[in-house]
Amino acid sequence: MTKFKPPTLKAKRLGIDTHEEPIVYMREDCNICRSEGFRARSQVEIISKHKQILATLNTVSSNLLTPDEAGLSEAAWRLLGARSGENLTFAHPLPVLSLSFVRSKVYGNALNLEQFTEIFQDISRGRYQDIHLAAFVTACTDNRLTVDEITYMTKAMVSIGEQLHWPTQPVVDKHSVGGLPGSCTTPVVVAILAACGLTIPKTSSRAITSPAGTADTMETLAPVSLTLAEMRRVVEKEGGCLVWGNSVNLSPADDVIIGVERALDIDNEGQLIASILSKKAAAGSTHVLIDFPVGDTAKIRSLEVAQHLEALLTTVGTAIGLHTKVMMTDGMQPMGRGIGPVLEAQDILAILQNHKTAPPQLRDKIITFAGTLLEMSSVASESMGMALATETLENGNAWRKFQAICSAQGGMRKLTKAPFTHEITAKHAGRFEQINNRILAKLAKLAGAPGAPSAGLEYHVRLGEMLDKHQPILTLHAETEGELHYALDYFGQHEKELFTLKNPE
Numbered sequence: 001m002t003k004f005k006p007p008t009l010k011a012k013r014l015g016i017d018t019h020e021e022p023i024v025y026m027r028e029d030c031n032i033c034r035s036e037g038f039r040a041r042s043q044v045e046i047i048s049k050h051k052q053i054l055a056t057l058n059t060v061s062s063n064l065l066t067p068d069e070a071g072l073s074e075a076a077w078r079l080l081g082a083r084s085g086e087n088l089t090f091a092h093p094l095p096v097l098s099l100s101f102v103r104s105k106v107y108g109n110a111l112n113l114e115q116f117t118e119i120f121q122d123i124s125r126g127r128y129q130d131i132h133l134a135a136f137v138t139a140c141t142d143n144r145l146t147v148d149e150i151t152y153m154t155k156a157m158v159s160i161g162e163q164l165h166w167p168t169q170p171v172v173d174k175h176s177v178g179g180l181p182g183s184c185t186t187p188v189v190v191a192i193l194a195a196c197g198l199t200i201p202k203t204s205s206r207a208i209t210s211p212a213g214t215a216d217t218m219e220t221l222a223p224v225s226l227t228l229a230e231m232r233r234v235v236e237k238e239g240g241c242l243v244w245g246n247s248v249n250l251s252p253a254d255d256v257i258i259g260v261e262r263a264l265d266i267d268n269e270g271q272l273i274a275s276i277l278s279k280k281a282a283a284g285s286t287h288v289l290i291d292f293p294v295g296d297t298a299k300i301r302s303l304e305v306a307q308h309l310e311a312l313l314t315t316v317g318t319a320i321g322l323h324t325k326v327m328m329t330d331g332m333q334p335m336g337r338g339i340g341p342v343l344e345a346q347d348i349l350a351i352l353q354n355h356k357t358a359p360p361q362l363r364d365k366i367i368t369f370a371g372t373l374l375e376m377s378s379v380a381s382e383s384m385g386m387a388l389a390t391e392t393l394e395n396g397n398a399w400r401k402f403q404a405i406c407s408a409q410g411g412m413r414k415l416t417k418a419p420f421t422h423e424i425t426a427k428h429a430g431r432f433e434q435i436n437n438r439i440l441a442k443l444a445k446l447a448g449a450p451g452a453p454s455a456g457l458e459y460h461v462r463l464g465e466m467l468d469k470h471q472p473i474l475t476l477h478a479e480t481e482g483e484l485h486y487a488l489d490y491f492g493q494h495e496k497e498l499f500t501l502k503n504p505e
Contacts, residue, residue, distance in 0.1 A: 007031055008087035009070035018073040020256050022055040022126055025071035032090050043129055045093045053079045054093055054126045098122045105139040116156035120253040124160050133260045145270035151319045157251045157278035162228055164284040170377040171199045173280050174369055176291035179299025181441040182334030184344040185366045186214045187242055188351050191402035192370040192392045194240030196379055201235045201283050203245035211444035211456050215244040216341045220453050223410035234408040250282040273312050287323045287376045295331030297437040333435050333463050336362040340449035340456015342415050352399040418454040418477035420484045426467045426501055434500035447487040452479040
């Protein structure tokens with residue numbers, strides 16, 4: 001009897017960005033769609049010579065594909081490691097059993113560690129479609145997770161990704177919950193702590209809704225897309241690193257969940273805590289400082305909310321073996337001058353080089369964070385951490401260590417400059433009394449940040465300052481004239497909401 005050979009389609013890279021979701025495209029009249037009964041949005045298993053993945057099917061009726069081709073999105077192409085023209089086979093996937101746990105959570109039942117582990121394993125393997133992910137995220141919102149469940153979720157996230165271990169302790173880390181543009185502290189904190197002999201394997205995120213994530217800002221100064229082996233090499237050589245978290249596969253399911261939360265515009269406190277702590281634990285950290293900017297237009301808008309989250313973070317942190325400390329900081333306005341990758345990098349360099357243009361509020365915040373971690377890790381005695389952090393900045397050791405880290409990660413880069421700028425000035429004299437951080441962030445994004453690294457804006461004033469007529473408040477930076485005008489149109493529509501300038505008595 002002749003052995004049956006399953007029908008195949010030839011792989012074609014379509015260059016379509018579907019973010020993290022692997023998508024496969026087939027002609028609706030191709031033999032596999034017909035014989036397998038595949039329909040649009042079906043989940044299918046794709047099998048190549050060396051690997052297999054799960055992907056969501058989209059069908060086409062045009063000549064984008066021939067009947068013997070299967071088009072792959074960038075995510076599917078990357079996960080499958082496909083080669084153009086290679087033969088792919090397709091099958092119906094096995095049932096996703098962990099979806100029964102998601103349904104249980106939808107009905108309000110508590111989940112245990114094993115159930116969360118199975119859910120996150122299937123998420124990291126790409127077995128959940130967007131609708132499944134949305135159901136899970138929604139079922140965990142609005143305080144529907146107990147402290148035990150948040151702890152289980154955190155442990156499950158750690159267990160399914162890479163985990164780092166370091167020969168010496170303590171291993172320190174610093175994280176901000178975000179929501180305050182123009183306040184990039186991490187690169188300088190890493191340089192100070194590493195210069196003082198601490199181990200700080202820092203992984204950071206790119207922006208999702210902000211004008212610049214720490215990884216975006218750092219990438220203007222040095223490569224950040226390192227492999228796990230490269231990250232380990234940098235830390236072993238210099239004591240610290242600043243790399244993009246997605247490139248090293250720590251807590252991989254978390255990155256998928258974050259994308260769904262952003263699309264749904266949902267802030268899930270349990271997921272927030274699990275996200276922060278799982279990545280710190282997976283990186284091998286023992287002592288973690290977490291920044292909570294609190295302000296009317298920040299992510300955390302009240303002291304009560306901050307205190308509630310602080311209690312959860314410290315409880316879950318202790319349960320997974322982390323020494324955690326939360327610091328509540330001023331979230332009423334940006335701490336630095338720059339908002340956008342290059343502009344924030346300029347602030348970082350000014351502080352590291354002890355330049356007179358260094359924004360003092362951002363510098364003070366950095367020294368406070370670094371000093372606190374020096375005390376938490378017993379490198380500095382109580383109340384002496386800030387003095388040691390200040391000395392490490394002023395004597396140039398932090399700057400030398402930062403340069404060494406950049407060199408180890410692939411070499412320091414020269415900052416670019418946006419060719420188009422526009423100054424926004426005060427229409428009358430008065431006291432600068434309010435700034436809306438959310439609108440400020442969107443203004444920088446519409447100017448092109450972070451996709452255009454040198455785009456964004458400069459923030460020239462401080463709350464409570466008396467301004468003269470025509471005194472600069474903001475300077476927009478854009479890489480194209482069209483983006484500059486796009487941002488200015490938005491400013492014209494939201495000027496009254498963006499800031500308040502009170503007339504003098």
